[in-house]
Amino acid sequence: MASLEFDLIDRYFKEPFGPLLASHATRVPLGIGDDCAMLNPDPGHTLFVSTDTLVSGVHFYPDVAPQDLGWKALAVNLSDLAASGAEPLGFTLALSLPALDPAWLHHFSDGLLRIAQTHRCPLVGGDTTKTNLPGGLSITVTVFGQAPALHSGFPRSSAVEGHRLWAQGLPGLARIGLLLEADQRGLYDTVAMQPDSAVWTALKAGMPQAVRLRACQQLNCPQPQIQLGLQLRNLAAACLDTSDGLSGDVAHIAQASQVAVLIKESALLDAWHRAFPEWIGQLNLNERQWLLDCALTGGDDYGLCFTAAPTADVALRQLSGPHALFELGMVTAGQGVWLQSQGDASLNPVPLVKRSYTHF
């Protein structure tokens, strides 16, 4: 590697992240600058590893603020640690850049450092290459975490009949952010799932500024739920973070555990109502149904969704306020994900078509 790359790595990654790395000297005895980093989990702890890539044009618009992109690249990975109940140890960063843009790198490094400091997760190494694809920016983060050896890691296969289904955050909020961002760029049609945009047009016209801001914030700067993941260690069974869309993500639990999972429409609408009472209160039936579709199938939220035995109810209700945790449904015998419609007295669940985000 030539010296220009060394300069780039020193200036934007080694130096700014140095103090954070130094404060983790016991857990990371070797960091940036050697062939490998060394990780040293606490005694009696198990190592957790996860990796996620963000690709320009697929996961973000090329003109997104570089600070936000730095934040999001680590956030989506920390979110996987949260969903496993693991505590961050450090991360690596693999960057493929179409060009060397110092201002862009400065802001990217800034956003990345802010979230790394927030979650005490040092950058321990990485790789930097040029890509010859114009605009082919790609960012891969691999995150390492730890948990006491006895901790299960909340495997998706551990849901059982009789568990309740819990969710955190506001499913669908990031999808609204994506639609707003797409709209601004004249790209609504490329991300719309519903063929008819009339409902969106009406919804958008009446959408308060506070909703717009929170939705774009959720899309661009998701908050990984590390603290909640740790608090769930003795309470949750199967857990995941919602990246592709709630119904498709929950289907992974149903499939891995060979159970059916029932989602209550009313629980989703109530969560939206608690967050934005005035706005939701004035929506018509079509608009509520449209919002529900967003909540069930929109991705990018990075909230936690998990099953837990009813014996955990009291403890989970105590946690619920600060984390925006709510009961979303239940686990029953059977297969797949089912939707209990609002006001359906016959309790006749409707199978959900799996319409979450898929890459291919």
Ligand SMILES: Nc1ncnc2c1ncn2[C@@H]1O[C@H](COP(=O)(O)OP(=O)(O)O)[C@@H](O)[C@H]1O
């Ligand atoms: N190219 C790959 N090679 C090996 N394992 C993979 C690959 N891509 C995804 N996986 C694994 O498949 C599972 C599902 O991946 P993914 O949907 O990306 O999960 P997540 O939403 O948690 O990021 C994970 O356990 C992940 O490690």
Ligand SMILES: Cc1ncc(C[n+]2csc(CCOP(=O)(O)OP(=O)(O)O)c2C)c(N)n1
């Ligand atoms: C420009 C743009 N178009 C579309 C989307 C929507 N989107 C892209 S990837 C994705 C799913 C999450 O990404 P993935 O790589 O599947 O994450 P993982 O499940 O591996 O964590 C979503 C909802 C977006 N965020 N930005």
Ligand SMILES: [Mg+2]
């Ligand atoms: Mg992934």
